[in-house]
Amino acid sequence: MPQKPLTKILVESSPLEAMDLYRQNAPHKPEAGGIILGYRRDTHLHVTQVTIPQVDDKRHRYGFHRSAQHHQQVALKAWHASGKTMDYLGDWHTHPELHPSPSGLDLNEWKKICSQRKSPMLFMILGVRGDLWVGLGDSREITRCVASKN
Incomplete structure (x- = not known):
């Protein structure tokens, strides 16, 4: 079986x-939460920008629903400013947990996103102390990434 590129x-x-x-x-x-933009x-x-919560997002202590319209407007503006080279890389959101991890709902939503895209998608969850869960998804699976700081 061929190995996936790193x-x-x-x-x-x-x-x-x-x-x-x-x-x-x-x-x-x-x-x-919001969307992740970059190259x-x-x-x-290469993550260079994220959208922040918008006025029509639904935000609760234990739930978040991103309304597409305003986030898409921000992304479109960034795309034009980049000479149409910036891309939608994935989604991010917070969790009220010390050690964040995706919920079943998160995984289901991410799988839907991955099924509509040919390129790998990035997902990040920020915990209460700043711990970050990072995952990469494709049409088959979502895999947790190993993070390091430089």
Whole structure:
């Protein structure tokens, strides 16, 4: 069986800082999320931007539903500004957990996204202390990634 090529994921600091603003580090903070934008370079992903929660998103302590319209507008603007080279890489959201991990609902939603795309998709969940769960999905499976900081 042929081995999958190794995918490296580079995440710039500004998307992480934007996500961290919505970390659920207090009981009153609802889940938040958005889409991940950046570049595909062969099998590698370069995350340069994320959308932040928009006015029509549905946010609760234990749930988040991203409304597509405003996130898509932000993504389209970024795509044009990049000379039409930036791409939708995946989704991110927060969880009110010390060690975040995807729920069954998360996995089902991500599988739907992956089934509609030919390229691998990136998924990130930010926990209450800033721990980050990172996964990569394709049409067959969603695999947790090993993260390291440089």
